[in-house]
Amino acid sequence: MSLTDRQLERYSRQIILKEIGPRGQKALLSARVLIIGAGGLGSPAAMYLAAAGVGTLGLTDGDAVDLTNLQRQILHATPDLGRPKTESALETLAALNPDVKVITNSVKASAENILELISGYDFIIDGTDNFSAKFLINDACVIGKKPFTHAGILRFSGQLMTYVPGAGPCYRCLFVAPPPPDTVPTCRQAGVIGALAGVIGCLEAMEAIKYLTGTGSLLTGSLLTYDALKTEFRKIAVPIRHNCAVCGKEPTIKTPTDYESAQCDVKF
Amino acid sequence: MTKKTDPRTAEPDAELDICDVVCPMTFVKAKVALDDLEVGQILAIRLNDGEPTENVPRSLKEDGHRVLKLTDNRDGTYRLLVKKAPDYF
Numbered sequence: 356m357s358l359t360d361r362q363l364e365r366y367s368r369q370i371i372l373k374e375i376g377p378r379g380q381k382a383l384l385s386a387r388v389l390i391i392g393a394g395g396l397g398s399p400a401a402m403y404l405a406a407a408g409v410g411t412l413g414l415t416d417g418d419a420v421d422l423t424n425l426q427r428q429i430l431h432a433t434p435d436l437g438r439p440k441t442e443s444a445l446e447t448l449a450a451l452n453p454d455v456k457v458i459t460n461s462v463k464a465s466a467e468n469i470l471e472l473i474s475g476y477d478f479i480i481d482g483t484d485n486f487s488a489k490f491l492i493n494d495a496c497v498i499g500k501k502p503f504t505h506a507g508i509l510r511f512s513g514q515l516m517t518y519v520p521g522a523g524p525c526y527r528c529l530f531v532a533p534p535p536p537d538t539v540p541t542c543r544q545a546g547v548i549g550a551l552a553g554v555i556g557c558l559e560a561m562e563a564i565k566y567l568t569g570t571g572s573l574l575t576g577s578l579l580t581y582d583a584l585k586t587e588f589r590k591i592a593v594p595i596r597h598n599c600a601v602c603g604k605e606p607t608i609k610t611p612t613d614y615e616s617a618q619c620d621v622k623f
Numbered sequence: 624m625t626k627k628t629d630p631r632t633a634e635p636d637a638e639l640d641i642c643d644v645v646c647p648m649t650f651v652k653a654k655v656a657l658d659d660l661e662v663g664q665i666l667a668i669r670l671n672d673g674e675p676t677e678n679v680p681r682s683l684k685e686d687g688h689r690v691l692k693l694t695d696n697r698d699g700t701y702r703l704l705v706k707k708a709p710d711y712f
Contacts, residue, residue: 371682
């Protein structure tokens with residue numbers, strides 16, 4: 356693959372970086388990244404990955420654009436209300452960078468479809484908003500041997516961690532099982548500040564870019580937490596759990612499972 | 624490491640003209656051309672006097688490549704000989 360003059364110009368600011376260079380740019384252009392959830396986290400992640408020239412972006416989301424989404428989900432705009440998120444996202448990304456092939460799936464990721472959804476991708480980004488989906492993605496990526504970045508946001512805090520097969524702990528090493536339904540609030544109940552989705556979603560994009568270009572070090576073996584109110588980042592070491600139910604020596608979870616999600620009737 | 628190259632006798636393995644572009648495309652094109660070469664091979668670059676002759680050699684050095692020679696073509700352009708370094712990251 357050789358880069359066209361238009362591509363050299365479009366990506367010049369990153370091709371100049373010696374950690375990226377022409378080789379890194381070619382790696383990005385031939386890479387395939389799947390983003391599960393075209394919402395608060397998925398929006399900035401998708402936009403920066405598209406802008407960087409990731410050749411194929413997969414987007415999976417079964418929802419339609421709702422007015423309450425627009426405070427943080429920057430892939431979508433006011434005229435998109437009521438449209439499938441994947442459709443609106445595809446238009447935004449195609450306008451941003453025609454180099455990028457966008458593959459959309461207007462379905463909710465589930466135990467039934469997750470392994471097929473992630474197959475054929477080099478890197479997965481968790482842009483979901485509930486524990487059920489996060490465990491589903493983790494288990495599927497461990498079973499399907501796919502690297503992925505987990506992220507979560509709530510109110511003014513966020514967290515991030517990257518899993519690479521054979522290179523460190525998985526999300527389940529850190530959190531053994533989903534919390535019982537109704538014990539933990541979702542964004543819907545607890546609220547979230549939009550710029551936080553931007554910060555954490557961009558960090559997810561950064562992890563993908565580093566993985567794909569083989570540069571720098573990833574958040575494998577550590578959890579990054581961000582407290583926006585205090586402007587505090589913390590990087591906490593996460594050990595491998597050798598008896599982890601999915602990535603441990605004798606795994607008991609061999610297929611992805613759907614968990615019941617927290618319901619939205621919790622009062623605060 | 625690669626063997627020493629005598630700048631006086633060095634023969635380029637490839638030629639590149641970046642007189643038609645400005646910063647940062649000058650450096651981008653030089654990087655791409657070097658990327659296509661093998662370690663130790665030499666690229667000859669024709670570049671404009673002024674900003675390119677000041678910045679391109681410096682940026683290539685920062686990437687680890689070896690600038691062998693910069694000669695004045697006496698037509699407002701220069702000829703830069705640069706030797707590709709081993710993997711620089």
